[in-house]
Amino acid sequence: MIEHDSLYIGGQWLRPAENGVITVVSPADEQTIGAVPLATATDVDHAVAAAGAAFRGTWPRLTPGERADVLERLADELAKNRDERAALTSRQNGMPIAIAASAEGDSPVGLLRYYAALARATPLEERRPRLDGNGETLVRKEPVGVVAAIVPWNFPQALTMFKLAPALAAGCTVVLKPAPETTVDALELAAACERVGLPAGVLNVVTGGADVGEYLVSHPGVHKVAFTGSTAAGRRIGEVCGRLLRPVTLELGGKSAAIVLDDADLAATVRGLATSSLLNSGQTCYLSTRILAPRTRYAEVVDAVAGLAGSLTVGDPLSPDTLVGPMVSRRQRDRVESYIAAGKAGGATVATGGGRPAQDRGWYVQPTVFANVDNDARIAREEIFGPVLAVIPYGDIDEAVGIANDSDYGLGGTIWTSDVDRGVELARRVETGSIGVNFYGLDVGAPFGGVKASGIGRELGPEGLAAYHHLKSIYLPA
Structure with a gap:
């Protein structure tokens, strides 16, 4: 005490x-x-x-x-x-x-x-x-x-x-x-x-x-x-x-987009998403919680993101091995679980998670990934502030930018590609206060904040x- x-x-x-x-x-x-x-x-x-x-x-x-x-x-x-x-x-x-x-x-x-x-x-x-x-x-x-x-x-x-x-x-x-x-x-x-x-x-x-x-x-x-x-x-x-x-x-708040391009190294991408999409058990404002995947690789991206989320160690936050801790309060856990229920009711598919882990006590939620999500769904529009990701398909680059910008928010975001110059050009088109190419990390020497x-x-x-x-x-x- x-x-x-x-x-x-x-x-x-x-x-x-x-x-x-x-x-x-x-x-x-x-x-x-x-x-x-x-x-x-x-x-x-x-x-x-x-x-x-x-x-x-x-x-x-x-x-x-x-x-x-x-x-x-x-x-x-x-x-x-x-x-x-x-x-x-x-x-x-x-x-x-x-x-x-x-x-x-x-x-x-x-x-x-x-x-x-x-x-x-x-x-x-x-x-x-x-x-x-x-x-x-x-x-x-x-x-x-x-x-x-x-x-x-x-x-x-x-x-x-x-x-x-x-x-x-x-x-x-x-x-x-x-x-x-x-x-x-x-x-x-x-x-x-x-x-x-x-x-x-x-x-x-x-x-x-x-x-x-x-x-x-x-x-x-x-x-x-x-x-x-x-x-x-x-x-x-x-x-x-x-x-x-x-x-x-x-x-x-934020509801930022991670745009996975067709040339992205998927193994490197999911390693980066562990922090840019799930940092602090999803309780971070700038996280890329909408994963935009090309239709040509959609199933592959869903499997990779679900594999990442399912592999994260959930448990005691004071353990150095823990990657996902509890929600800050019972109220916050209830809020996150209400969004998981809304995602299921809205027709999205749970690719992994969707419930509580095995801990006897504490306000834990399993890292959860939804597939077959439309950008108009509640889980794609509203800030959840928990370990919940929505994977949204897109056709071409213009559609990806349109989906990324079709949000009330504009705080963070990421681009995942093997061509950094291509990523920078795309980043310029996203309506946001900050965005990373192949990673996301605040820079103390540069301004941070949002639009919209x-x-x-x-x-x-x-x-x-x-x-x-x-x-x-x-x-x-x-």
């Missing part, structure tokens, strides 16, 4: 205004593994006030190099317990430890170091000659202010740092609201920030449910919102921010830092 009885607000550990508790349950064995306070609107008020005071204080007035020093100290601190932090995520959300070691252990450290270096290298002011010849303009980058960062449960430490690292590098202050399923790691991060001397109020952590998040998003003391989560929640947040004219970054219902704005890369600046033009006479 890991228990916290206080929230981290204004550099102090404060008891919440009321006595509510969030219980954290292991999805692997359904045992209680932690407890944290349930924040209220009053606690959010205190956290936003603390962040506002810190923003009016010294933090945004430090040089980028001075802030970078703090980020590097935090990176060093987090590197000390990389394995323990990875295991903490696995215990909370069921992520296989083989994935968590990199995604949750190493990634936050790397993001802090990347944005520390970028802050040092990014000029805050630029002088431009006026086009009318009458003097010049000083264009200045300034921190946007108090940031509400709302983070999901699937990659909690990494996605926190997608927001926290650039926000702090830019000189912003942050109120972090983690998902209820993964709250313990957020408070552990606060403790690490305290140990390295992050000034009081620069990071504040409030733990609660959707009501706390909604109150935070609309709070008058917040200047920007950064959210990763479902499209439905993102739409609500976008509506609030639009009404308030508040900048917002929304990284939302997959969100607005970008994280990572220099663009991720720019999202926490606003621009001021100072006109200077000749």
Whole structure:
């Protein structure tokens, strides 16, 4: 058991205004593994006030190099317990430890170091000659202010740092609201920030449910919102921010396509699909969960994808041999199983899976592959967020592109081919924020985000830092 009885607000550990508790349950064995306070609107008020005071204080007035020093100290601190932090995520959300070691252990450290270096290298002011010849303009980058960062449960430490690292590098202050399923790691991060001397109020952590998040998003003391989560929640947040004219970054859902071309090496393709389509037990937003296969090789692709899914080791997420862990919650397992039922009822064929594995306890679902799927089927249109793939046939390349683009979403995607140049040309035609040729992997130095219902704005890369600046033009006479 890991228990916290206080929230981290204004550099102090404060008891919440009321006595509510969030219980954290292991999805692997359904045992209680932690407890944290349930924040209220009053606690959010205190956290936003603390962040506002810190923003009016010294933090945004430090040089980028001075802030970078703090980020590097935090990176060093987090590197000390990389394995323990990875295991903490696995215990909370069921992520296989083989994935968590990199995604949750190493990634936050790397993001802090990347944005520390970028802050040092990014000029805050630029002088431009006026086009009318009458003097010049000083264009200045300034921190946007108090940031509400709302983070999901699937990659909690990494996605926190997608927001926290650039926000702090830019000189912003942050109120972090983690998902209820993964709250313990957020408070552990606060403790690490305290140990390295992050000034009081620069990071504040409030733990609660959707009501706390909604109150935070609309709070008058917040200047920007950064959210990763479902499209439905993102739409609500976008509506609030639009009404308030508040900048917002929304990284939302996906239903990405893997286009398998007729010249693809099928053995290499299915090895790649293990991570680009089933990473973190399918609980990853950018996954290529629609497998588009040429009709000339359709049966062959179905057999190969089904063979891959059926071969993956399902079990204890803390075992290094596990490739598929449990769903994060009973509710999520029920959701995934409802889609499997819908696929069967809709006439699709279960090529493998379709039920629960043999585990006595835990919220597990078998990796499932559906064949004979039309792109209009529910399992091809809606984000499932579990280990469920739909293999869809196509005729020629134009039809493949049409199917890939016939989606409400546009976040990720992959092209599988023996001709990389052909793959790049095809990738240019897919309506998405990111796409990989013969693999998929986020690049910390390049922007990540979606189009259509997959969100607005970008994280990572220099663009991720720019999202926490606003621009001021100072006109200077000749």
